[in-house]
Amino acid sequence: MKREQILKACQEDPESIVALIAHLEENVQRLEARVKTLEDQLNKNSRNSSKPPSSDGFKKPNPKSLREKGKRSVGGQKGHPGHTLSMTDKPDHVVVHQLNTCTCGQGLMDSPVIRSERRQVWDIPPLKMEVTEHQAEIKCCSACGSVNKASFPEEVTAPVQYGARVKSMTIYLNQYQLLPYDRIQELFHDMFGHGLGQATCVSANHHLYNQLETIEADIIERIEENDVVHFDETSMRVKGKNHWLHVASTDQYTHYTVHEKRGRIGMDEASILPTFSGTAVHDAWKPYWGYSCHHALCNAHHLRELTFVYEQGNQKWAKEMIDLILEIKQSVDNKRGTTETLDADEIAVFSRRYDQIIKVGLVEEAGLNPPEQVTPKKRGRVKQSKAKNLLDRLQTHRLEVLSFMCDFRIPFDNNKAERDVRMTKVQQKISGTFRSEQGAKTFCRIRGFISTIKKHSLSVMKGIEAALEGKPFLPL
Structure with missing residues (x-):
């Protein structure tokens, strides 16, 4: 509509302008939500989501470990046996290099050997196929x-x-x-x-x-x-x-x-x-x-998702939850080997702090993404933000998230399975596909x-x- 048409409509049919503005506001909200979704996809990487490092491409994020900096220096630690090549007492072959003439020209053929200096060369013998014939x-x-x-x-x-x-x-x-x-x-x-x-x-x-x-x-x-x-x-x-x-x-x-x-x-x-x-x-x-x-959840996944919510969504509760989960992990690591669970009082304190952060997070998330601004789908559940989905999971499955502090047999993360999966992904990168089931x-x-x-x-x-x-x- 041109300016004159808008002014005329305001005088003759103001309700149409109200409807137009409402329609435009709805479109703006829809487009803002779409832009936010696309920005979130672009900002996800292997450090703040479950995407593999290979998907980072040339925009690989700078390494940033969630672990606290240790006191040990990089490299082999004191007492580490090492893998230096050493001499063997039973070499496969011995080659004696004789000394027949002195530097002055005198012959040494009849002189006794005082001692020998040893040097060993480790190498692979010539490789060839061997054929064994069986005769009956x-x-x-x-x-x-x-x-x-x-x-x-x-x-x-x-x-x-x-x-x-x-x-x-x-x-x-x-x-x-x-x-x-x-x-x-x-x-x-x-x-x-x-x-x-x-x-x-x-x-x-x-x-x-x-x-x-x-x-x-x-x-x-x-x-x-x-x-x-x-x-x-x-x-x-x-x-x-x-x-x-x-x-x-x-x-x-x-x-x-x-x-x-x-x-x-x-x-x-x-x-x-x-x-x-x-x-x-x-x-x-x-x-x-x-x-x-019984079930236990991988907290490495939670740390990555919390990192995304904190860095891309600017939600402070996520950083507080990261610090708490890592603090619990450190407490478990310190007591592992001496007991099978944290003290009841310590568990109670950590649990209260956990619940409090969830409450703060729900309030903060509601302020940033009010429910009325989310347009429901025609079918299925109402779409929620990544942060709200994460909060719901952390709240609903609280016991599964914190089970590692109540039973030290339960690990902090699911890295064992992810490590076993890793080489199968390498196989797919090399070969692309299996030709048959x-x-x-x-x-x-x-x-x-x-x-x-x-x-x-x-x-x-x-x-x-x-x-x-x-x-x-x-x-x-």
């Missing part, structure tokens, strides 16, 4: 005339085949070091001068997958017996479509499964949560609450076995080789 004798019995043949070793089943160590190395490189098949073929050609077929790598993985069936069942059983288990899930591409990797972790065992669904159906398929009766540590994803076990299942079973071996500080290569030979072992 065939003999004719002089008594009955029957022809008899000696038996080949059980593992020798074909006229020409690869041994367990070659298969173990291809599995180790592919499943543990995450090298694609093409890179493994190049490595064998460059190091051994041997052309290895891709089908050999695939066949070795599939064979180990079958050999580990009972081991995977044992891992599931031992995880279920634990009092505390960490759970997490992350996206995984299979045949170009999005699937979900589910992980269950303890200090000693790891189990992975892959499923099309992220929620209850996928979790049931993993077969641990439906019968688990201990404490499940997770990130508050809604389907977890449907299981009857069976390939994804093979990776999950083998990777769970490898992770379990590593948690017991055992050799991955020896574990893989033993499993290929039909003697898989599960650490106690």
Whole structure:
């Protein structure tokens, strides 16, 4: 409308101007809310949200740890054994460098050796493929005339085949070091001068997958017996479509499964949560609450979300909650090893402070984002701000947030599961997608076995080789 039209409408039809202003105000509120949402998305990074560091791009935030600065200096601490290369008393080879002539020209051939100075060189011997030929004798019995043949070793089943160590190395490189098949073929050609077929790598993985069936069942059983288990899930591409990797972790065992669904159906398929009766540590994803076990929430997630609310929303209560949670953690760390829980009086004080911060936060949030300014959706719940959602979670699940101070067996965060998930994300960055569902299942079973071996500080290569030979072992 032009200025003249507006003035005329004010004189002749003022109600239309009132309606116009109301409409404009509604549009402004809607656009402001949209701008705020987009700004929040742009301002999120790996430090103040659950986004991975790889998503930060070239705008990576400056490192800023939520932990208090320690008193120790950076690097190895006093008493650390170190890893300096040292001499061995039993070298594989000894090369004696003789001294025949003095610097003055006199011959020293007949002079006795006073002493020798030692220097050792650690190196890898020349690498080559070894071929072992098995010959089974065939003999004719002089008594009955029957022809008899000696038996080949059980593992020798074909006229020409690869041994367990070659298969173990291809599995180790592919499943543990995450090298694609093409890179493994190049490595064998460059190091051994041997052309290895891709089908050999695939066949070795599939064979180990079958050999580990009972081991995977044992891992599931031992995880279920634990009092505390960490759970997490992350996206995984299979045949170009999005699937979900589910992980269950303890200090000693790891189990992975892959499923099309992220929620209850996928979790049931993993077969641990439906019968688990201990404490499940997770990130508050809604389907977890449907299981009857005890629950504990990851406070590392809360610290990141609180950082976002404080820095981007300028809400002071969030900083107070960060300080309180870290103070509780420090108190728990100081008493760990001497008791299994904080004193009742200390728990009561921390709980009162926690509740008070929540009350202040609700008031502060209501002042910044009044409920009447939020336009409800046509269906579903009324949309809330990130800060309000976080406040509701901290208030509703107060016991699950603070459980780590009441029972020291319950960890402060869910980092154990997130660490076990991390390398599977690296695999996705390298390979992009699994070509088949069976390939994804093979990776999950083998990777769970490898992770379990590593948690017991055992050799991955020896574990893989033993499993290929039909003697898989599960650490106690």
